[in-house]
Amino acid sequence: MASSKARTQRKSQANAPTHVKRRMLSAHLSDELRGQYGVRTARVCKGDTVAVIRGDEDVRGTEGKVLEIFTNTGRVSVEGITINQADGTATVRPVHASNLIITKLNTEDQWRTDSLLRKKEAKG
Numbered sequence: 766m767a768s769s770k771a772r773t774q775r776k777s778q779a780n781a782p783t784h785v786k787r788r789m790l791s792a793h794l795s796d797e798l799r800g801q802y803g804v805r806t807a808r809v810c811k812g813d814t815v816a817v818i819r820g821d822e823d824v825r826g827t828e829g830k831v832l833e834i835f836t837n838t839g840r841v842s843v844e845g846i847t848i849n850q851a852d853g854t855a856t857v858r859p860v861h862a863s864n865l866i867i868t869k870l871n872t873e874d875q876w877r878t879d880s881l882l883r884k885k886e887a888k889g
Contacts, residue, residue: 803885812871819864
């Protein structure tokens with residue numbers, strides 16, 4: 766982002782096209798994955814196992830699979846993190862992607878693993 770104004774940054778994030786918003790949904794990799802792939806961050810995908818490192822005490826430290834990704838808000842729903850609604854039913858509680866660490870990658874997508882390995886080779 767070019768501007769240092771918070772207002773302009775928020776506006777450009779909110780009005781960004783979908784392919785740019787998807788890129789904003791990245792999280793840090795765990796130390797083991799960082800050593801394996803040689804990169805610090807990766808995009809969060811459905812099926813990844815993540816750990817919540819920031820947030821309220823009831824959420825922090827929780828580890829679970831990613832159930833759904835909300836590209837409009839930059840948030841992710843994680844298995845086991847729910848919030849009670851007024852009528853008592855439990856619903857998923859979205860967590861911002863920057864508050865997560867990816868502990869296990871979903872390797873079903875071969876293109877994703879290949880691109881991570883290509884980045885490692887490019888670094889040398």
